[in-house]
Amino acid sequence: MDKLQVQLQALGLGPDLPEIAGLLASGLGCDAGTAYEAINLATDLELGDLFVILPKLKLQGLPPAAECIRNLPNSPLFSTPYVDGVQLRFFFGNRKLASLLLPYIAERNTSYGRKDVLGLRDSTDPGAGKKRIVVEFSSPNIPGKFNGNHLRSTLLGQFVANIYESMGWEVVRLNYLGDWGKPYALFAVGWERFGDEEKLQQDPLGHILEVYTKIEDEFKPEMDASRQAKKDGHSTEDIESKGIFAERDEIFRKMEAGDEKTLALWQRLRDYAIGSLGTAYQRLGIEFTEYDGESQVKSETMDEIEAKLRDNGVYEESDGSWVINFDKHGVKGLGTQIIRGRTGSSTYLLRDIAAVLDRDKKYNFDEMIYVVSSRQNSHFLQVFKALELIGRADLAGKLRHESFGEIRGLTDHLHKPLLLGNILDECGDIMCGVAKKDLGDDISEHALAVMGDPTAIAGLVAQDMFGKRAQGYIFTPGRMTSLEGESGLKLQQHHLLLSSAISELRAQVEVMATELNYAALEDEGSTNLLRILAQYPDVTAATYKSLEPHALLTYLSRLADAITDILGEESDDEYEDEAGPSDAQATEDGPEVLKVKLALYESAKVVLEGGMGLLGFPVVIA
Template sequence: MGRSNTLNNQGLETLLQNLEVDGPLPVFPSISSYPLENPMDIYRLYLTHATNQIIECDSANIYDSLQRPTNASKCDLTLVVPRLGIRVKKPDEFAVEIASKFPKSPLFTVIPPSGIWVPVSFSPKTLPLLLLPYVFDREKTYGWNLSYGLKYETNISTPRKKVVVEFSSPNIAKEFHAGHLRSTIIGAFISNLYESMGWDVVKVNYLGDWGKQFGLLAVGWQRYGSEELFKQDPLGHLLDIYARINREFKPEQDASRDARDKGLDTEEIESKGLYAERNYFFKRMENGDEEALTLWRRFRDVSIERYISTYARLNITFDEYSGESQVQSSTTEKVERILQENGICEEDNGSSIINFKKHGAPKLASTVIRNRTGTTTYLLRDVGAVLERAEKYDFDKMIYVVSAEQDLYFQRLFKTVELMGFPELASKLLHINFGKVQGMSSRMGTVRLLSDILNESGKAMHELMKANEVKYAQVENPKDISDIIGITAVMVQDMSGKRVHNYPFDMTRMTSFEGDTGPYLQYAHARLSSIIRKTELGRDDLANADFSYLEDNQHVTYLLRLIAQWPDVVATALKNHEPSTILTYLFNLTHQISSSYDIVKVVNAPEGPDVTRARASLFEAARQVLNNGMRLLGITPVDRYILPYMMEPIPLTAHHGDCPLFFSIFETSIWNLLTGLQNVRAGNRLFHFFKNNTSRYTRDIS
């Protein structure tokens, strides 16, 4: 006999009745709650209702006072008394009074408070009976909440909100290097995140395909370009040319900067040499010179072709390949006219500038919108792009995923749109910044090409996979799998910290497999997949298992708690736009899973087939959440993972609090491989230790 479906209110109500929960699911018009998308909200609604019966307080205040604790091992939610908005002399005593009056519920238990918090713990008996059907009903969409994307949340028939996400945006005629990686993977994550929350997402790659930097590259091509080298490696040759011409240009730039710092006129310096050649070529482009534009189109086409192949490896697509060159001249002229009519721009030494100090923004100083040579600037073209996109897409939000080095620039951009008389449009613009990859400069020729990084990390994984000859022979596409795992290693390493933090580019760091890494994440997913395969249970068997056979122990309960938190985690990420929020949660989940394997045995569980089914269902729900999280980050999960037998991550017996510590021979071995076996002595000790303990520590995860 099948169970009720929790995808609709009727089915969810039926399940709650079967759990002997008193009364229907509470409804509060003043509260935005999503019980059909987030199981935590079911508990919040019943707790709000129960608290409302105890004290006189606004329901919305009670609901907002229910917070997830910092230490989730102690409880699942806490009622924060000061947030109730009730004036009491002794909040701690009031907390005790509230806790003492709470009615009994099959869903939760109120723990005696210590301080101003009333801790609430979900019942380990009913939690699996409610949560696991909930996850199985939603599968790949568990954690998603399409209601966030509705223009009016109370009306599901309203159109979805639209967000334009501009990210990656490399300059043409330059190779896609590690410096572009951050914008690309963070932007892809932001796009996935908004899409999972119901927004209509337009992904735009706004190429740097216009400007004086292209004029400089063209001058370099005229001096050093080789058709033969271009045919062999188009972008590699252009990158060499760009680095070479920039080294030659640097003394002129330094001279101009020194003159400017001394308050001198830079016109004479910038009217000759490479300055003049660069400006002249770009002026030809803006004037529509066909010879100049033919060269520009040639470099643009080969650049886009290479970028598309790199994006394919990262599993990223765009809805639009745009660029500065595609902003209409009529639009930039319109922008300039509005600025002039509103008295926003002024002439300064032959250039048209905006002095933000005169318009209530002294920290933004001054900036040029049209150069003394008559050519447009980034700012003028970008303001034009804002107006064109607003007309084309009628967006509710537009996000720029660009380095924190451009913070000032985007403040100026948004302020300019506001000063033009479009404050509402300006309020829809958001800059999501990130720290830079230090030690990377295409101008100085110090870039590390992303394709090389991905190739090297994939190759390292492939070599390790081949060490297990038997399993290697059973895999259809081992090179594809090793490439995916190598890409995962690079992506996870980049997303592991807060996005605003800088980090030095270091190949060893990028491809290190120590600690919480991409390969470990893939390993965790593959091992869960292997366990489910070995049970030979189908999806229906797992979804309709008797979950009451899940025993009440801390491993099962902690894992269920983490699974229940997933929709909350996604909602938090939507607020802070941090991929590390998702990644931190996923590693906490994998740690809890790993610590449970030896306690919560699945395959041939001695307790019998019903217990096997229930435990397999628990691990399948955990795998589904891990899979959903990896896909949200832009990572392709693998179901099979080949490891040399003595390189599997092994949980040790040491514990820190409630979290087991992990040590990975696999990770250390790859670290040794990629750093030239710099730590051979330590590697040998580890190798011999596991050689002597193979039967004890090896596992088959095919």
């Protein structure tokens, strides 16, 4: 065990819980886990760094707040707390905080703010291995557009995977492609009419979307007629037994029957699409463990599910289709859903239920999260309930749907076909256009090319994570290019400034065993930055619990502001020094002071980069 850990444990500041939880547990006799739940981060640092809600500690008799303060052990990390109603508010101590925090961050480096123990199967036995989570996200339909829901799923899904990975879980990143079913069969009808091999090789996803859009337009009159017949209470069988309806259904029947020619075309187009998608995902820094899809669901698994539904008296025949009437089984509002259509084809719902069983066998996961739009809320309730109806409540209990609101306005500002690569290209053009306007000839074409993707991604991520996941938003280029508030460009800019300041200090400081002068960090700017850095593990723990990225983004914005404040103060000091430094100012530039400033800046960079990485922000290299 290293010297720092011994020192922390001697102070009652164990690494497994936020430090203050240990103090509360030892001083007040409450459960450490309960204490952890009672701790909150202060958003206004003038009122303290942390506050504890006393009723949440569940103390017997709830002693007066003043008595609670008297019972708390002293800690060099915190000054004596003060009472604020039913809350105790804590400030971090200045010099002692720096002497403990900076070496701790330096030692843990990129592990600071991560709690690997949360991902262990047995927290007392690391040899038992990690828990495994499957995160399904992005999941575009191969013959369709990469719409706003797919974009949000991609950005938020990568964040969810990152935060679980940071807490020690083994993460399976799964892209469940819409590569089967009647939409693909409709595309195959279109391919016979509009497909062009040369265009497919030049721009696979672009040509696939072009073909699909054309056949959708031709199919629309038939779809409208079918919908009107349903609305009027008439049978749709005559309409759907001819024309494009019949061509589509015949192709899908052949697909499910294993027709070699039909499947050969499907496989070739799927391979082209995955290759193009993979290139676009690489630009985002995303690497999927597996490209899964509806096509990969095993037919024997679907047969097994249907057999269990029949055995359990849940499966009903209705107008030639096989259905589940969820209202009859204790779930009001989910209605009657088709599991297998009257043509004998499987449905999206049946394939999704079967996919859960297939993944359980393949990955033996502890949890599975679907990062999918709130439009699919009812669908996932149906999946989870269907698993219970076939006797797999244990499996249903491992599943979660982390939903989100929708993006609106993409097509108002982006004019190329909605594909992921095109979205990144056009957002990059927007960011580079602003840079060119502001800097003119001072920025080279090479610099513009290098900054395109990183700044575009930062703008997209920051705009997406500005509010809670449940909130939809309107895509606005002006918010992408802003340097104000919780801005992606702001974080990248401050990361560059901090990196530059670190390089300058490293050039001045010799590598020597010089003691750090922590007293040099007692100014307001340094103290504020230290207090924000000390909050990072609690911010990441809260983010892991809520899976809400906006709180972490807000924290990083506060961190960036604190970095600006301290770098700005030093720039002002240097300007004043040009008039003639005093002896005291010359002393401030000694190696002990320079090294402690370097330690502070390097710690700030570790936290800024770590938080940006969790959210999916790329850093810009100068």
